[in-house]
Amino acid sequence: MNQQAIETRSVVVEREFAFPPEKLWRALTQPHLIEEWLMKNDFKPNVGHHFNLRGDWGGVLDCEVLAIEPNKTLSYTWNFAHDDAAYNLTSVVTFTLTATGTGTHLRMEQSGFRADQPKAFGGAKFGWQKFLENLDQLLARND
């Protein structure tokens, strides 16, 4: 849509949680807790550790821990290999935790999508549902 679109794009989602960074850190780095809010996994908090995130839709993401700074930063690859290149996804997810007076600001940045990757990662099955949820928002933005 945008002729100027370059090779990669990123998604940023931020939220403030009324809990200390240490607590968020546990939720981000302990496998049984990660499973509760994200996906089934065999994560270990070691740089270079390879692990998988297994989605409810049957997809398996290939991940590698890139950076860890306890209670502050966690970064890992978020790759999805598919026979059809249109579904391939290579990206990096980085969580940044910042203590605030009342809790923790969590910033998630996922970068590395190619602009020509509309079908990646679950495609319609996964994205469609979210799209419906976001439809009102999209419509409002178009006014």
Place this chain on the structure above:
Amino acid sequence: MPNAHDMLFRTLADPTRRAIFERLCREGEQTVAALTARSGVSQPAVSKHLGLLKRAKLVRDRHEGRQTHYSAQLNALAPLIDWTSQMTGFWQSRFDQLEDLLKRMDQ
């Protein structure tokens, strides 16, 4: 492309029309009568909405005897489905789950 966008947005901007479209997405092909039964508007109104959805290529009709069956055409949304907004929705819902988890966790 901007015209295709405009038409999609205009077509989906109406709440009743959007509800009909979303139902076809969720529940699959349906007849006008079935759509009318739960839409809260008259059959002519539903038919009019379906006509506009069809013009925007959001639905397809199939005639069978005296009945017309409508089904959603998700491909028509392709220009709108921006990968980044899909992923943003994904993370926002995961953050909701994270928040629920944090409330349940021990200190």
